[in-house]
Amino acid sequence: MPTIQEDWANQLRQIPATFRNALLLHDDRAIRHRPAPGEWSAIEVLGHMSDKMQNWSRRTERILTEERPALPGYDQDASVRDHDYQHASAEALLEQLHQSCGRFAAIVEHIPDSAFERPGVHSEFGPITLRYCIEVSIQSAGEHLEQLRAAQTPG
Numbered sequence: 001m002p003t004i005q006e007d008w009a010n011q012l013r014q015i016p017a018t019f020r021n022a023l024l025l026h027d028d029r030a031i032r033h034r035p036a037p038g039e040w041s042a043i044e045v046l047g048h049m050s051d052k053m054q055n056w057s058r059r060t061e062r063i064l065t066e067e068r069p070a071l072p073g074y075d076q077d078a079s080v081r082d083h084d085y086q087h088a089s090a091e092a093l094l095e096q097l098h099q100s101c102g103r104f105a106a107i108v109e110h111i112p113d114s115a116f117e118r119p120g121v122h123s124e125f126g127p128i129t130l131r132y133c134i135e136v137s138i139q140s141a142g143e144h145l146e147q148l149r150a151a152q153t154p155g
Helices: 004-022 028-032 042-065 076-082 092-106 128-150
Strands: 119-120 126-129
Touching: 004 092, 004 128, 028 042, 028 076, 042 076, 042 119, 042 126, 042 128, 119 128, 126 128
Parallel strands: none
Antiparallel strands: 119 126
16 A cells, blocks of 8 residues: 555656646647636646646755745746746646656655654745645645636637
8 A cells, every 4th residue: 555655746746647638739729828817828827837846846845854944935927927838838848847746756755754744834824734735736736737727718
């Protein structure tokens, strides 16, 4: 029976393939369609997922190696805009997501059970645990997958 760490690592490693399967790679217009002003296109959601996995991975590492580290938030909209994900290559973003999730999974599968409740202090959420960092990142993948799918359907 797999450990919770192995289960989480497997879930993280499945995210890139799940997003690839949901992305309409054959329809460039669909993946760049913004459903409404101020909303992200599917390709922007993909870029955001890579950012998100990198950020939660870094936070996880910091909680593992530092005592109660300060964990800065980030402006998600600014990051998507600054990286210009709207005009990015879908294949490049999928590879970036693959790398981000793989790195995060490699960290997660080696976390000792005794570390799950180690705290960090997020600038927006306050105290959070290592367990929270992992669970929220996996949970958000499903939410962003739905967002990606909905963005590809012109309203």
